[in-house]
Amino acid sequence: MDRNTAIKVSNLTHTVTSNTGDLTILKGINMEIKESESVAIVGSSGSGKSTLLGLLAGLDVNTSGDIFLYDQEFSNQSEEERALARGQYVGFVFQSFHLLPSLQAIENVMLPAELKGDKEARKKAEVLLDKVGLSHRLTHYPNQLSGGEQQRVAIARAFASNPKVLFADEPTGNLDEENGKLIIKLLFDLNQSQGTTLVMVTHDNELAKMCDRQLVMSAGQLTEKAL
Amino acid sequence: MSFAFRLMFRDIRSGDLLTLLLALVISVSTVTSIGLFVDRLQLSFEKESANLLAADRLIRSDDVISPEWEQKAKELSLQTAQRTSFTTMMFADNSLQLSQLSAVTDSYPLRGAYLIDDKLFGTGRRSVETPKQGEVWISSRLASLLNVKLGDQVEVGDQPLTVTQFLVRDPGSSASAFAISPRAVMNMADLAATNVIIPGSRVRYSLLLAGDRASLDEYEDWITPQLNESQRWRTPTQRGERIGDTIGRAESFLLLAGTLAVVMSGVAMALASSRFVKRHLMQVAILKTLGATPKQLGRLFFLQLFLLFVAGAAIGLGIGWGIQEIIASLLSGLMSTALPEPSIGRLWLGVATGFISMVAFCLPLMSHLIKISPLSVLQPNAKIEFNSFAIYAIGFVGMFGLMCLYTNGFLLPSIMTVAILGIALLVGAIGWLAFKLGRSLTSGATSGWQIGLASLYRRLVPNLFQLLVFTLIIMLTLILTGVRSNLIADWQQQLPEDAPNHYLFNVQANQIDPINAQTSKLGVKASAWYPMVRGRVTEVNNESVQSLYPEERNEPELYERELNLTWSDTLGEGNELVEGDFSAPGLSVEQEAAKEANLSLGDELTINIGGNLVTLPITSIRTVDWGSMQPNFYLILPKSALEDYPANFVSSMFISDREAQSFYRAMAQYPTVSILNVGDILRQIQAIIGQLSKAIQLVLFCILSAGALVLLASVRSTLQERLEEGALLRVLGARAALVRQALLVEFGALGFFAGLIAAIGAETCLFGLQVFVFNTEASFHPLLWLLGPAIGVLVITTIGVFASRTVLKVPPMLLLRGL
Numbered sequence A: 001m002d003r004n005t006a007i008k009v010s011n012l013t014h015t016v017t018s019n020t021g022d023l024t025i026l027k028g029i030n031m032e033i034k035e036s037e038s039v040a041i042v043g044s045s046g047s048g049k050s051t052l053l054g055l056l057a058g059l060d061v062n063t064s065g066d067i068f069l070y071d072q073e074f075s076n077q078s079e080e081e082r083a084l085a086r087g088q089y090v091g092f093v094f095q096s097f098h099l100l101p102s103l104q105a106i107e108n109v110m111l112p113a114e115l116k117g118d119k120e121a122r123k124k125a126e127v128l129l130d131k132v133g134l135s136h137r138l139t140h141y142p143n144q145l146s147g148g149e150q151q152r153v154a155i156a157r158a159f160a161s162n163p164k165v166l167f168a169d170e171p172t173g174n175l176d177e178e179n180g181k182l183i184i185k186l187l188f189d190l191n192q193s194q195g196t197t198l199v200m201v202t203h204d205n206e207l208a209k210m211c212d213r214q215l216v217m218s219a220g221q222l223t224e225k226a227l
Numbered sequence B: 001m002s003f004a005f006r007l008m009f010r011d012i013r014s015g016d017l018l019t020l021l022l023a024l025v026i027s028v029s030t031v032t033s034i035g036l037f038v039d040r041l042q043l044s045f046e047k048e049s050a051n052l053l054a055a056d057r058l059i060r061s062d063d064v065i066s067p068e069w070e071q072k073a074k075e076l077s078l079q080t081a082q083r084t085s086f087t088t089m090m091f092a093d094n095s096l097q098l099s100q101l102s103a104v105t106d107s108y109p110l111r112g113a114y115l116i117d118d119k120l121f122g123t124g125r126r127s128v129e130t131p132k133q134g135e136v137w138i139s140s141r142l143a144s145l146l147n148v149k150l151g152d153q154v155e156v157g158d159q160p161l162t163v164t165q166f167l168v169r170d171p172g173s174s175a176s177a178f179a180i181s182p183r184a185v186m187n188m189a190d191l192a193a194t195n196v197i198i199p200g201s202r203v204r205y206s207l208l209l210a211g212d213r214a215s216l217d218e219y220e221d222w223i224t225p226q227l228n229e230s231q232r233w234r235t236p237t238q239r240g241e242r243i244g245d246t247i248g249r250a251e252s253f254l255l256l257a258g259t260l261a262v263v264m265s266g267v268a269m270a271l272a273s274s275r276f277v278k279r280h281l282m283q284v285a286i287l288k289t290l291g292a293t294p295k296q297l298g299r300l301f302f303l304q305l306f307l308l309f310v311a312g313a314a315i316g317l318g319i320g321w322g323i324q325e326i327i328a329s330l331l332s333g334l335m336s337t338a339l340p341e342p343s344i345g346r347l348w349l350g351v352a353t354g355f356i357s358m359v360a361f362c363l364p365l366m367s368h369l370i371k372i373s374p375l376s377v378l379q380p381n382a383k384i385e386f387n388s389f390a391i392y393a394i395g396f397v398g399m400f401g402l403m404c405l406y407t408n409g410f411l412l413p414s415i416m417t418v419a420i421l422g423i424a425l426l427v428g429a430i431g432w433l434a435f436k437l438g439r440s441l442t443s444g445a446t447s448g449w450q451i452g453l454a455s456l457y458r459r460l461v462p463n464l465f466q467l468l469v470f471t472l473i474i475m476l477t478l479i480l481t482g483v484r485s486n487l488i489a490d491w492q493q494q495l496p497e498d499a500p501n502h503y504l505f506n507v508q509a510n511q512i513d514p515i516n517a518q519t520s521k522l523g524v525k526a527s528a529w530y531p532m533v534r535g536r537v538t539e540v541n542n543e544s545v546q547s548l549y550p551e552e553r554n555e556p557e558l559y560e561r562e563l564n565l566t567w568s569d570t571l572g573e574g575n576e577l578v579e580g581d582f583s584a585p586g587l588s589v590e591q592e593a594a595k596e597a598n599l600s601l602g603d604e605l606t607i608n609i610g611g612n613l614v615t616l617p618i619t620s621i622r623t624v625d626w627g628s629m630q631p632n633f634y635l636i637l638p639k640s641a642l643e644d645y646p647a648n649f650v651s652s653m654f655i656s657d658r659e660a661q662s663f664y665r666a667m668a669q670y671p672t673v674s675i676l677n678v679g680d681i682l683r684q685i686q687a688i689i690g691q692l693s694k695a696i697q698l699v700l701f702c703i704l705s706a707g708a709l710v711l712l713a714s715v716r717s718t719l720q721e722r723l724e725e726g727a728l729l730r731v732l733g734a735r736a737a738l739v740r741q742a743l744l745v746e747f748g749a750l751g752f753f754a755g756l757i758a759a760i761g762a763e764t765c766l767f768g769l770q771v772f773v774f775n776t777e778a779s780f781h782p783l784l785w786l787l788g789p790a791i792g793v794l795v796i797t798t799i800g801v802f803a804s805r806t807v808l809k810v811p812p813m814l815l816l817r818g819l
């Protein structure tokens, strides 16, 4: 296999300061994720999964070590540059959806494309919402949608910018089984049809098994789970 | 109990209680500092103007003052002095002169001081002593008329007195602006020996009092029922007098400012407590799932609130006291006299403000908080519906009560309440329309405009509420600024630098031209000359005044005494026609006097002039600017009715200190002409006005700072949501510029509309205040319409963007973690 490397992490450590002193959450992490791979990060609660995901997506800056997302090296970039890189490479799906409450469903989905100045934003958004089965709810506001519907909008939004990598932090954590399955199906369908790299944190074994690889986070260390 | 403390400690640590405490401290300290400061200013003005009265209070009488009255004052430990004023002939070696003389007791003056000089027409030095027995102090003008110098003898009746000083100013001289100079002052102990006061002489007796306010008030209550119609109780700040008006208006302003401070702190309290409640919903719900009963929770929050109140009131009082001390010490350099200490009794006002706003705004919210269903824990997104109308109604009633308490009346609070209600409606309507329109005109989220406008519409209700808060605060700012500049301009206009400071009386027709020649040689311009004939109104529509007003006490001023009548073809300076035709051959009556006597156009008055009766209809009603320092008249007759009577003429003019000496020397040729110098009074008034203006500026500054704090609190109250949105946009790759632009649009639009509505409201309120409270003329303020939106956009976007700057700096991860 000579697929390109999408993400490369070496000697990543992350320390936060809190009222009880410094706390090292991530302790020397090395890993590599290839393009269009699907990877699950599992591990006990509080082990640092979300922290790692946030760092990979450039939402925060690590304390030491290197993170490469394609040719982007977040730790050397300003917040402004990181924002641009996120818009170009990254899609993100949260456990609690995080839609913009002041925008309609369609506008939420248009947002990433619009931020890039894409004139076709609306049309693309309509297509995406249609794919997630919400073509009849375009102009509804997030608080008028159910949790599952909100998450579907969030997924549509995450794919709207044609991201190279999609990060998902417990995307099904807040949903019932049926909705969860629907969401998972959507994620993998889009992963396959668009060749998107998928990195997700999950507690759901079924979901983890569907991924190409599973990485186990434990006390700030990451190990590959043997298949 | 210890659980309550632990919870409270945790709340303080998390900053929630701290916001509430801060609001409480702000409200208690602003009200306290303004209350104390206003009190000190009032005391100081009273003291200042007491100088014009030579006492704190004065009883003026046409009869000898009963010794009992002075006795009573002494019992209340008040200081007393007596003054007896009369007009008499004064003799020197080879001349004599009619002069105005007062005999005073040794303790006179109780307030203020004489200005006396060793040199003729000197500028004078202060003296709180009075002439000793056997001495007399005479004005320079009287001295030059009598041709005497220091050490010479003059005779008053049977008593020879030695001239020991030239009198420049008599501290009580303002009491009657029409008193006739030249004047002199002697010791009361010599009065009996002069034998000039015989039954039937026109004499004015005064009993002067000074002391602490409580005793003076007690004395007033005791004396008022005993006064007959010829006796008057006078205070330094009496209405109707120039200085009284000035101070009265300043008091109204400060009171208004204080009331606004109350309103602002109420808003701050409301914001803080609703934020507190919002953030505690989950805590309460969780406590309930753990088995806490509503009763327990009630006790818990009650205890918390009580402790909070005690702490807030204590800190607020301390800070309030500190602030007013700072203001006072800043002002002390500008004030001619040291500010009196504030009365501790005023402190309760701040405490009451804190307590009432807490009860009105926190308690109802807290009681709702306690009622929250434990189920909300399971549905964190489910909205908790408050009956917010009832809550605001309670808060509103509390606010109104506070304002009434503060202003001691209903008028000002009512005007403000109506205004605020009107504003709320306007804000609702305009805001709703504008935000809806803004939303429907844009769709998508390419630019900050679209995102900003979308979030305006999305959070319609909180945004409208915020708009209301912004509007109110900008409006209050505009009102205060408007009132302040109105007041100051009004005062300055009333008393220009060259306002006439001398009156000339008793001028004969043939003296006018030579006097005019003299004055123009000195470069002094006299106002118009008015003929003066004395007359008394005896009948109204052929009914005698006596039968209309059997009790003299009720008699309108117009009928009470002999009036100075004049004729004129043109409306004089400061006169304005209200009704009728001034040139018609009838009477022109001053509006206030006409109102008091219940007269209108067409009523006929019969006037007794030197024994002849003249009956004329009222053909015009006019207002008079009593502050213009021009000769003014209640009644103006047609020339034909008066020209056959012998008239004296009167005029007023401005004479600078430099010209005064040569003017007095020149006027020595006209010994029968009386000159009244009111320059000192004017100067004193100008000094007071200067102080007032500065004080008002400072108070304004204080209130505006409080307003800025409230603005900040209000922005903070919705900050969380805005930060969340900003962070999300950045996760999606939005550049900082875009997020900033969206914030700018949002706050800018809020600021613009707030400023616009505030301008509308301020203009309306100023109109109401000018007409009903300050009794000045209503005017239009074009500047407000510019200033309002400009302030709104500038200040609110600055505060808003400043407060939300974290959204542009902190990694989005941290912001989202906090959600």
Ligand SMILES: Nc1ncnc2c1ncn2[C@@H]1O[C@H](COP(=O)(O)OP(=O)(O)OP(=O)(O)O)[C@@H](O)[C@H]1O
Pocket (backbone or CB within 6 Å): A016, A017, A018, A023, A025, A043, A044, A045, A046, A047, A048, A049, A050, A051, A052
């Ligand atoms: N900014 C911060 N300040 C203090 N502690 C932090 C901070 N960020 C993360 N932590 C701590 O680091 C640890 C890892 O957090 P993280 O959210 O990554 O865990 P997680 O593996 O995602 O857990 P879960 O499965 O429960 O979501 C936790 O103990 C968390 O409390």
Ligand SMILES: [Mg+2]
Pocket (backbone or CB within 6 Å): A049, A050, A051, A169
């Ligand atoms: Mg997590």
